[in-house]
Amino acid sequence: MDGKTLPGAPGHNGLPFADSAAGALLDADGLVIGWTPAAEELFALPAEQVCGRPAVELLADPAAGPEPPAGYRETAWSGEAVVRTGRGEDLGIVFHALPLASADGATGYLVLWAPVGTVDRWRQDQAFTRELFLQDRLGLAVFDAELRLVRTNTQLLPYTGLPPDLRNRRLGDFLQAEGAEAVERRLREVLRTGRPLILAEETVRTIEDPGGGVVMAISAFRLQAPDGQVFGVTALFTDVTEQRRSDERLAILHQATAAVGGSLSVAGTGEELAAVLVPGLADLAVVEIAESVFTGEEPAPGEDGLLPLRLTAAAGERAAEVPTGTVVPADAHCAPAVGRSPASMTAPLRARGIFLGRVTVRRGPDRPGYASADLDLLCEIAARAALALDNARRYTREHRAAVGLQRSLLPPAQAETVAVTTSGFYLPADTATGVGGDWFDVIPLSSARVALVAGDVVGHGLGATATMGRLRTAVRTLADLDLEPDELMVHLDDLVSQLRDEPNEPDEPDEPDRPGGPVRPSRPDDGGAPGGHRADPIGATCLYAVYDPVSRRCAMVSAGHPPPAVVAPDGTVSYVPLNPGPPLGVNGLPFEVAEVELAPGSLLVLYTDGLIEGRDSDLDEGMAELSRRLSRPGTTTAPLRELGQEIVSGRPAHQLADDVTLLLARTHAVPPGNTAVWPVDADPVAVARVRQDAARQLRAWGLEELVFTTELVLSELVTNAIRHAGGPVEVRLIRAGQLTCEVSDPSATQPRMRRALLTDEGGRGLYLVAQLTTRWGSRYTRRGKTIWAEQPIPDTPHAPRARSG
Numbered sequence: 001m002d003g004k005t006l007p008g009a010p011g012h013n014g015l016p017f018a019d020s021a022a023g024a025l026l027d028a029d030g031l032v033i034g035w036t037p038a039a040e041e042l043f044a045l046p047a048e049q050v051c052g053r054p055a056v057e058l059l060a061d062p063a064a065g066p067e068p069p070a071g072y073r074e075t076a077w078s079g080e081a082v083v084r085t086g087r088g089e090d091l092g093i094v095f096h097a098l099p100l101a102s103a104d105g106a107t108g109y110l111v112l113w114a115p116v117g118t119v120d121r122w123r124q125d126q127a128f129t130r131e132l133f134l135q136d137r138l139g140l141a142v143f144d145a146e147l148r149l150v151r152t153n154t155q156l157l158p159y160t161g162l163p164p165d166l167r168n169r170r171l172g173d174f175l176q177a178e179g180a181e182a183v184e185r186r187l188r189e190v191l192r193t194g195r196p197l198i199l200a201e202e203t204v205r206t207i208e209d210p211g212g213g214v215v216m217a218i219s220a221f222r223l224q225a226p227d228g229q230v231f232g233v234t235a236l237f238t239d240v241t242e243q244r245r246s247d248e249r250l251a252i253l254h255q256a257t258a259a260v261g262g263s264l265s266v267a268g269t270g271e272e273l274a275a276v277l278v279p280g281l282a283d284l285a286v287v288e289i290a291e292s293v294f295t296g297e298e299p300a301p302g303e304d305g306l307l308p309l310r311l312t313a314a315a316g317e318r319a320a321e322v323p324t325g326t327v328v329p330a331d332a333h334c335a336p337a338v339g340r341s342p343a344s345m346t347a348p349l350r351a352r353g354i355f356l357g358r359v360t361v362r363r364g365p366d367r368p369g370y371a372s373a374d375l376d377l378l379c380e381i382a383a384r385a386a387l388a389l390d391n392a393r394r395y396t397r398e399h400r401a402a403v404g405l406q407r408s409l410l411p412p413a414q415a416e417t418v419a420v421t422t423s424g425f426y427l428p429a430d431t432a433t434g435v436g437g438d439w440f441d442v443i444p445l446s447s448a449r450v451a452l453v454a455g456d457v458v459g460h461g462l463g464a465t466a467t468m469g470r471l472r473t474a475v476r477t478l479a480d481l482d483l484e485p486d487e488l489m490v491h492l493d494d495l496v497s498q499l500r501d502e503p504n505e506p507d508e509p510d511e512p513d514r515p516g517g518p519v520r521p522s523r524p525d526d527g528g529a530p531g532g533h534r535a536d537p538i539g540a541t542c543l544y545a546v547y548d549p550v551s552r553r554c555a556m557v558s559a560g561h562p563p564p565a566v567v568a569p570d571g572t573v574s575y576v577p578l579n580p581g582p583p584l585g586v587n588g589l590p591f592e593v594a595e596v597e598l599a600p601g602s603l604l605v606l607y608t609d610g611l612i613e614g615r616d617s618d619l620d621e622g623m624a625e626l627s628r629r630l631s632r633p634g635t636t637t638a639p640l641r642e643l644g645q646e647i648v649s650g651r652p653a654h655q656l657a658d659d660v661t662l663l664l665a666r667t668h669a670v671p672p673g674n675t676a677v678w679p680v681d682a683d684p685v686a687v688a689r690v691r692q693d694a695a696r697q698l699r700a701w702g703l704e705e706l707v708f709t710t711e712l713v714l715s716e717l718v719t720n721a722i723r724h725a726g727g728p729v730e731v732r733l734i735r736a737g738q739l740t741c742e743v744s745d746p747s748a749t750q751p752r753m754r755r756a757l758l759t760d761e762g763g764r765g766l767y768l769v770a771q772l773t774t775r776w777g778s779r780y781t782r783r784g785k786t787i788w789a790e791q792p793i794p795d796t797p798h799a800p801r802a803r804s805g
Helices: 037-043 116-134 177-193 241-260 266-277 291-295 372-409 461-480 485-501 619-630 640-649 686-701 704-724 765-772
Strands: 022-026 032-035 077-084 090-101 107-115 139-144 149-152 197-204 214-224 230-239 284-290 306-316 325-329 344-351 354-362 414-416 420-427 436-444 450-460 540-548 553-559 565-567 573-575 594-597 603-607 660-667 675-680 729-736 738-745 775-781 784-792
Touching (some): 090 116, 214 241, 241 372, 284 291, 354 372, 420 450, 436 461, 450 603, 461 485, 461 540, 485 540, 485 553, 573 619, 686 729, 704 729, 704 738
Antiparallel strands (some): 553 594
């Protein structure tokens, strides 16, 4: 005990002093006989100044020093004191005295010192470590440098299948290899780099009970000695399985909401719903919807309360084995399968109190059963899907009505007249609604002529369809008056101008999609805006062409519409040199008539700009492409239906900038021998000669049965023309499908049929004509007017009688 400078003394008896603790040796009288380097540093006093002095002199107030307990010579004891350092400062310390006995029986002491603050931190560290290992919600593990477990708490993994003693084991001894390797890979990275690991998630499963496993959030930091030597890593394991499952449920809910909300198709909504549930929530998802929903109707259960369902969609394993039809109670509710760990759940698709169907999900035996939170999730998804499904149901009802309306407004796709054979095609750009404002028409006119029409109303949807219907009706009405093409277009232009000035009725306010309240499906181009003003001004283009098979000439006029194409019998393709006027509604500007002669068998092609204008191409490119398609070999003889399908199919719906309308008309000609023309002098005596010439011509045509009727008709018409209009008068007979009698005169006064009184001497001529013919009327010409009457040729069905055109 006579040494002055001592080596560092180790901690002893549980006192957490560092290896180089500040210490001293005291003899039995309390004199300092040894002084460690750490003590020199702590007290700022070298051994030479301390050794040989009583230890009590180190205290700031020796009189206030701690009193040793009884038996202190035989038992270690501790206390606190305040010492005066060599720097003149007072320092609070904690000391620990251990009695020592030498071989000769002399007694001394080993005293260890540490600052009060340092000891407090040591005690806090001890308490923290002890409590950390006692936590029951946090897994704690200390690994050595070889990743063998040194120490763990009881909650390392709150999962069955762990050995009771984990010391010296590796994770792979009790965890499935995939999870164990993933965790060890992360821990090795911490050992190698020293960078802490923060909340890295891994799914682990024990060897004895693999099941679904648990999701662990792992944090780790490296352990190393003061000299820098790495001797292990500490890892914290937190079970975040439920949190992760909650996040997954929320993600499935968001995905399902987005998926079903993007479709206005009943079947599409069901398919999206089934697809989004697999594999996140189920291995098999089945969606069944009531039959009436597909037609837009509200499902109504039978008297027994049962409702037949149609298998709409199935996704996942063994989807092909799902039965195709079931009958269920209309008051079904959310329910899991019976059992402690249900493998299937069912939720109703109910909106606004109406049962629309149900969705069922199942899991295989290798997945955990459903929890109550999973049933809540399925019910929420079903509720949102039901709103989307009901929206699709009502949209289906409106869409069917809209499509039915448009089909009723368009003529038959195929038509056969004396003048032309036609085939029409319509392809909507808005595939969601399937309706728009484009139209075509084929209108039989007097004297074997025919009017061909193509029009395009701005916009899509029901608003455009309704406007199209009004315009088509107007064109047919004006055509029935046998107006010249330019005059007809002027009247149509006036009509569109009036429509543009009409206020629009305000829409009903939209209501949110919720049970118990109506839902108004959103669609583009509703045609109106709140407040009684139109969202878009009404605008339209139109092409009106009249083809006469007798003269083989076609007169046409355009209101902002692209020119028609003509395919000659030899296959040459050209566009009619048409000078288009302004679109309808501009008002006040004239329209120019273009007239071309068409050889028999020519193909006249009318279309709307949707056929020649794409999203990435202009009109010139589109017209050139149409010309190329029409120039292919066989166009002049190909069936019109096949030719039109080929042209339209070249424009995929997703590339359309506008609706596509195409009207193909193959022209015919009335042979010269099927017409007869006679000039008539303005003398009543000439009427007899007209009857004789007509009778002779009818007999030459083999129409003896019509001689008497025709003589009467011509007598009345020619007599009226001579009496009221003077000359010159011209008579023409046309045999083309039916017999047409025409009488032309220079007067612009239209005849009017009236019922004559018994006392009237005249006024019965037109009434008699109307009774003897199937149809009659008059039309203005550039030199006056023409009155015409039609009779069916024998051996052909008689057309119903009609009033004058």
